[in-house]
Amino acid sequence: MIRRYLGLLAALAAVRLLARLIAVTAGVALVVAAAPVSLVAALAVAGAWTAGWPPRRLYHAALWCLPMVAVWLAATAVAARSWWQVAAAPYLAWLAMWRQAAAGSVVLAAATIAPAAIPLGLLVGALAWSRRIYAMRTGTGGLSPDAPAVFDRRQWRHQVRSARARIAAPGAVPLLSRSGAIVTGAVIRAVGHPAPPLAAIPYRRLRSHQVVIGATGTGKTTLLLRLWAGFLARGLQRHADGAGRRPLLVVLDCKGGADSRRVADRARRVLRDAGARSTAIWPDEASLSLWALPPPQLTTTLVDMIEHGTGGAAYYTDVMEAVVALAVDPPTGPPASAADFLARLDAGWLTAAYSASPDGEEAALLRSAFRHIGDIALRFRTLFRRLGEGLDGPGGFGEADAWYCILEGTSEIAVAEAQARALVDLLASYSAHGQGSQREILLAVDEFSAVARRLPIWHLYERARSLGLAVQVSAQSWQGLAPRDDDRYRIAATADGGIWLLRTPHPEPATGLAGSRPATDTSRRVLGAALWSREGSSRMRDEPVADPAIVRSLDVGQAAYIYRGGVTFVQVKRLVAAPAALAREPAPAAGPAPGPTAAHPEPPTPGGQPRAAPPPDAGSLLDEAFGKEPG
Amino acid sequence: MVPGPPSPAAAAPAHLAERDIAGLLFVADMYGAQLDQVAAVLGVRESRARAITGSWRRARYAQSARLGPGGPWIWLTRAGLAACGLPFAATTPALSRLAHLRAVTAVRLALEATSAYRAAGAFWRSERRLRARMGGRVGLREHVPDGEVHWPDAASAGWAGECWAIEAELTRKTVARTAAIMREILTRTGDYGCPAAQVRVAGRPPRHARVLYLCSPAARPVVARARGAVGTLGARVEIRELPPGAGLPPAGGAEPPP
Numbered sequence: 001m002i003r004r005y006l007g008l009l010a011a012l013a014a015v016r017l018l019a020r021l022i023a024v025t026a027g028v029a030l031v032v033a034a035a036p037v038s039l040v041a042a043l044a045v046a047g048a049w050t051a052g053w054p055p056r057r058l059y060h061a062a063l064w065c066l067p068m069v070a071v072w073l074a075a076t077a078v079a080a081r082s083w084w085q086v087a088a089a090p091y092l093a094w095l096a097m098w099r100q101a102a103a104g105s106v107v108l109a110a111a112t113i114a115p116a117a118i119p120l121g122l123l124v125g126a127l128a129w130s131r132r133i134y135a136m137r138t139g140t141g142g143l144s145p146d147a148p149a150v151f152d153r154r155q156w157r158h159q160v161r162s163a164r165a166r167i168a169a170p171g172a173v174p175l176l177s178r179s180g181a182i183v184t185g186a187v188i189r190a191v192g193h194p195a196p197p198l199a200a201i202p203y204r205r206l207r208s209h210q211v212v213i214g215a216t217g218t219g220k221t222t223l224l225l226r227l228w229a230g231f232l233a234r235g236l237q238r239h240a241d242g243a244g245r246r247p248l249l250v251v252l253d254c255k256g257g258a259d260s261r262r263v264a265d266r267a268r269r270v271l272r273d274a275g276a277r278s279t280a281i282w283p284d285e286a287s288l289s290l291w292a293l294p295p296p297q298l299t300t301t302l303v304d305m306i307e308h309g310t311g312g313a314a315y316y317t318d319v320m321e322a323v324v325a326l327a328v329d330p331p332t333g334p335p336a337s338a339a340d341f342l343a344r345l346d347a348g349w350l351t352a353a354y355s356a357s358p359d360g361e362e363a364a365l366l367r368s369a370f371r372h373i374g375d376i377a378l379r380f381r382t383l384f385r386r387l388g389e390g391l392d393g394p395g396g397f398g399e400a401d402a403w404y405c406i407l408e409g410t411s412e413i414a415v416a417e418a419q420a421r422a423l424v425d426l427l428a429s430y431s432a433h434g435q436g437s438q439r440e441i442l443l444a445v446d447e448f449s450a451v452a453r454r455l456p457i458w459h460l461y462e463r464a465r466s467l468g469l470a471v472q473v474s475a476q477s478w479q480g481l482a483p484r485d486d487d488r489y490r491i492a493a494t495a496d497g498g499i500w501l502l503r504t505p506h507p508e509p510a511t512g513l514a515g516s517r518p519a520t521d522t523s524r525r526v527l528g529a530a531l532w533s534r535e536g537s538s539r540m541r542d543e544p545v546a547d548p549a550i551v552r553s554l555d556v557g558q559a560a561y562i563y564r565g566g567v568t569f570v571q572v573k574r575l576v577a578a579p580a581a582l583a584r585e586p587a588p589a590a591g592p593a594p595g596p597t598a599a600h601p602e603p604p605t606p607g608g609q610p611r612a613a614p615p616p617d618a619g620s621l622l623d624e625a626f627g628k629e630p631g
Numbered sequence: 632m633v634p635g636p637p638s639p640a641a642a643a644p645a646h647l648a649e650r651d652i653a654g655l656l657f658v659a660d661m662y663g664a665q666l667d668q669v670a671a672v673l674g675v676r677e678s679r680a681r682a683i684t685g686s687w688r689r690a691r692y693a694q695s696a697r698l699g700p701g702g703p704w705i706w707l708t709r710a711g712l713a714a715c716g717l718p719f720a721a722t723t724p725a726l727s728r729l730a731h732l733r734a735v736t737a738v739r740l741a742l743e744a745t746s747a748y749r750a751a752g753a754f755w756r757s758e759r760r761l762r763a764r765m766g767g768r769v770g771l772r773e774h775v776p777d778g779e780v781h782w783p784d785a786a787s788a789g790w791a792g793e794c795w796a797i798e799a800e801l802t803r804k805t806v807a808r809t810a811a812i813m814r815e816i817l818t819r820t821g822d823y824g825c826p827a828a829q830v831r832v833a834g835r836p837p838r839h840a841r842v843l844y845l846c847s848p849a850a851r852p853v854v855a856r857a858r859g860a861v862g863t864l865g866a867r868v869e870i871r872e873l874p875p876g877a878g879l880p881p882a883g884g885a886e887p888p889p
Contacts, residue, residue: 261828268827284827285773615841615867616789621748625741626845626871 036097036113040121041128048129052159054195055133058126065119072115090116138538139522145532156189160555163188163571166197173198173573175226175233175274182206182230184223185572188558191545192517192566199561199570203234205497206442209461211481212474213510214502219557221263222574223500224444224474228267229274229575231442232401236275248439249276249402250427254416254447256408264404270575276401282423283390284406286399290391290422291336293429295329301425302328302341305418306379319369323376326350326362338384338392345377386415391422397430398439409450420451424460431467444472449482458487461494470497478509498563507551514562516542650674651683652715655692655707659717660757661736663706663724666695667876668736677702687711699729701880718763730879734799735777737877738845742780742797751786755779764824773830774812775823776842793840799873800850809857816842817864841867848872 031038044058076089085092093113100109135141136148163186167173177183181200189195206227214220228249235247251267253260261284268279280286293301302324308317327344328334330353335341343349347370354362384392397403405423407416427443430436443464448457457473464471473491475481481488492499492513499510518540525533546567551560554569561568622629647655650673657672658664664672670680684705687693692711695703709721724732739755742748756779765775776796784792796816800809819838821829844854851870858865 258828262826265826265828281827284830615793618788618790618841618869621745621788621790622843622869622871624745624747626738626874629869629871 036094036110036117037121037124040118041125044122044125045129045132048125049155050158051162052155052157052189053129053162055126055130056195058122058129062119062122062126065122069115069119138520139524140536140538143532145524156550159188159569160558160571162186167571167573175230175575176237180234180237182227182234183573184226184230184559184561185557185570188569188571190566190568192514193563193568195568199568201498201561201563203231203238205563206231206234206472207440207470208497209465209470209491209495210472210497210500211492211495211510212472212500212502213476213478213481213504213507214474214500214559215476215504217556218502218504218554219559219572219574220474220476220502221266222557223502223559223572224446224472225267225270226572226575227472228402228442228444229270232271232276233274235440236401245438245440247401248397248436248441250397250423250441250443251402251404252407252420252423252443252445252448253404254407254409254420254445254451256406256410256412256416260406264406267402267404271402273575278400279402279404280395280400282403282405283388286403287390287393287395288397288423288426289393289395290338290426291334291341291393292396293425294433295334297425297429298334299325299328301422302380304421306383307414316372319372320376320379322365323350323369323373326354326366330354331356342377342381342384345373345380347373383418386412387418391419397427398435407451409447413451416451417453420448424463427469428463428467431469441469442472443469444474446474447476447480448473449475449480452483456487457482458490461491472497477504478506498561501546501551501554501560501562502558503552503554503556505552507546507548510562511544511546511548511551511560511567514544514546514567515565517545519543651687654683655687655711656715656717658693658705659707659712659715659719660755660759661739662722662728662732662759663704664736665704665733666702668733668740669705671740694723696723698724698726699879704729719759730801731777731799733879734801734845734847734873734877735797737874738797738799739778741874747788748780751782751788751791753783753786754781756781761823764822774815776816776839779839780843790840794838796839796842798842798844799877800844800846800854801873801878802847803850803853806853806856806860809853810860813842813857813861813868814864817861817867839867841869844868844870845873845877846870847878 044061047053048055048058073086073089077083077086080086093116097109097113100106100112132141136151139145139148142148142151166186173183173185175183177198177200179200179202181202183198183200185199186197187195187199210227212220212224214223228251232247232249235244238244239246249271253263261281264281264284268281271279282288290301291298299321303317303321306320308314308320323345327341327350330344330350332353335344344353347366350366350373354360354366357363405419407419407423409416409420427436427441431439431441445457445460448460452460461471461473463469473481473495478488481491488509492510499513501507501510519542520538521541522536522538524536527533545565546560546562550569554560557572557574559570559572561570619629654669654673658669666677666680666684669684670677673680673683675683684693684695687705688695690710691708692714693705693707695705698704704724706724707715707721712719712721735758739757743755758775758777761775761779777799778797780795780797782788782791782793782795786792798812798816804812816839817837818831820832820835821838844858846854851872854870858868858870861868
């Protein structure tokens with residue numbers, strides 16, 4: 001009995017082995033018989049693996065071969081004049097290919113079979129590549145349980161390499177696509193989004209709120225410059241076509257310092273290449289007039305620019321507001337400059353201004369606030385001294401295509417807060433009342449939370465939304481978006497234009513907004529050391545659409561774009577601007593040298609103001625050219 | 632008024648003498664120039680200058696037209712600017728700037744005619760060159776002078792190595808505005824077109840050793856008051872009257888005064 005049972009087992013094993021051998025032999029025979037198709041399929045899979053392509057690209061390639069197949073069949077029909085021969089053309093080509101190969105004409109054989117073998121091979125390769133990816137995604141492929149993870153990491157590397165190669169080709173990444181979308185770079189990988197070779201976002205998304213998060217040195221500025229240039233280029237294009245209003249870009253860089261000025265210079269060069277006629281750099285080279293605000297708004301802005309307390313101090317705030325309102329909106333009209341305004345914060349001036357109605361409400365207010373006027377004047381004098389002349393005009397947002405406003409949020413926080421408040425009020429007023437209603441405005445704020453104590457960023461968001469402004473908030477981290485977590489979520493959740501994530505150590509809150517998708521987990525049975533059975537079980541689970549681990553490990557210049565439950569990983573293409581002109585090298589700081597060099601511009605004083613020593617007398621030359629100096 | 636474009640047959644490659652090249656570069660630098668001033672640059676009579684500029688026109692390097700009072704204006708076409716290797720946009724001199732352009736050209740001619748200028752081999756860097764260097768990056772509050780004169784270090788003059796800013800003032804601005812421009816020019820440390828952070832750097836020597844104001848009688852008092860308003864910086868401000876021939880001739884006059 002036992003012998004019979006063992007015999008049966010041996011017979012079953014032999015049958016199984018035989019069946020396996022037959023299947024393998026049949027498979028090998030098929031591969032050899034269809035050698036051209038097998039070869040193309042193998043090359044397609046190898047190419048897709050190396051470049052990290054999705055299977056869709058192989059399907060597309062196979063589809064693009066159809067015209068070639070059609071021409072080939074048409075030529076066969078014309079030559080043979082028989083539908084049977086057209087139907088049998090692939091088979092006949094296959095036979096001819098073998099005959100020619102046997103005769104040693106390998107090239108001719110390849111040319112004969114190519115019209116049939118290439119599309120079929122690409123199709124087979126696409127199916128095989130799909131199957132491979134599916135097996136790896138579900139955990140059923142590979143020789144070991146960690147093979148899917150290794151496969152994914154390797155594919156990411158291949159995809160990054162392909163994307164970098166794509167953007168390295170000169171002219172391969174235009175600023176705008178043919179449809180007018182803003183091209184940001186090459187797609188590395190897409191989940192829940194289409195995966196074309198180039199990543200492009202429609203212009204309307206830049207007309208919605210966007211959020212950009214990325215640590216220093218991750219390529220955030222490069223991405224922002226590209227988005228700004230794209231906004232202006234496409235906006236100007238639409239304006240020229242009569243399809244939209246003229247674009248206006250306003251950047252509030254709330255870091256300040258030399259770095260901000262370098263970025264400002266780069267932005268100006270990039271924006272000029274994108275079509276901007278002029279980029280104003282505030283406050284270094286351009287000014288705005290706070291006094292262009294309507295009197296009620298000017299009063300509110302002036303009061304909000306001054307630091308004031310709550311509780312008992314609120315009384316003084318009310319007094320200040322009353323006095324400022326009296327100075328801003330007297331019967332003689334609003335002030336035209338800071339000096340004019342400060343001159344009005346004087347009891348005598350105010351009394352004279354409202355002397356026409358000594359029993360009026362204003363006069364009563366004036367009498368109540370009489371003893372505080374001097375203190376209020378002192379506070380505003382201090383404020384304007386610290387603010388500088390950047391807000392004292394002349395100038396307005398309408399005078400340039402782009403404004404790059406530098407706020408010293410790092411070194412002069414109180415001043416920067418006041419400036420931020422004033423700039424936002426000016427922009428809001430320009431947008432609501434001035435010619436700004438005829439502009440499509442993008443307000444980009446970088447590290448705004450540093451200066452948002454007096455103007456909560458959520459308030460800015462709401463105001464911008466009501467005025468039709470698009471706001472692009474950028475920060476170095478999730479925490480940098482806003483001081484409170486509620487505000488952070490509100491900002492990120494209302495970013496209709498999408499969220500850009502560069503490398504950041506804590507991406508989870510933002511990636512969580514992309515949602516999750518169903519994924520399959522497969523377990524395998526361990527048979528022994530390094531041996532894994534093909535048997536196991538699978539279960540469904542949810543995995544994040546935007547993998548935080550990938551975001552955390554992004555390289556410089558890589559970004560994840562989260563939009564409507566999908567994510568596209570992009571290798572951002574840097575915009576190359578015209579080079580900056582170089583400043584003349586300073587003269588050596590040595591003391592005055594004899595001879596001609598002594599006439600070089602005089603050394604500056606320590607305060608930076610050049611000493612005004614009289615230069616050598618050039619009177620003889622000037623007299624010869626233009627005559628004597630008029631008395 | 633405007634001579635028609637030359638026929639294609641006439642548009643032959645120009646054979647340019649050294650004098651032509653100097654004249655073309657001068658006209659390109661100054662946006663455009665009137666015939667009498669071109670004649671002064673070329674060192675010929677006006678009738679000869681007319682023939683020379685005609686040859687420029689035939690070569691499609693220049694255009695000419697009577698834009699305002701006085702003789703015709705000559706300016707370079709895109710082909711002319713390309714031949715000169717200058718990266719300027721080809722435009723007709725703006726009517727609103729004709730008087731100013733003529734005044735600046737007259738200042739340059741007067742300065743270049745002096746023995747000290749020729750001996751030193753000084754270089755006039757025109758406003759057009761400065762603006763081209765800046766691209767479109769002229770800040771809204773940034774002022775570009777009408778020209779710069781660079782004196783080589785090797786010159787024997789006392790002002791060797793200096794860079795002067797030239798301002799031609801025909802009309803009266805406010806004293807405050809004029810003083811602000813003076814202060815801006817005199818405190819600037821960076822070249823035009825340099826990064827914003829280098830425009831005014833504490834501790835660096837000023838770019839312009841002095842600023843030379845050439846004023847019309849109307850503008851002179853304002854400029855003088857502005858010089859007083861800038862304090863010690865005013866020691867580096869020279870004021871002179873515009874040279875003869877700097878103004879446009881009165882309407883109806885055929886030629887500008889000599």
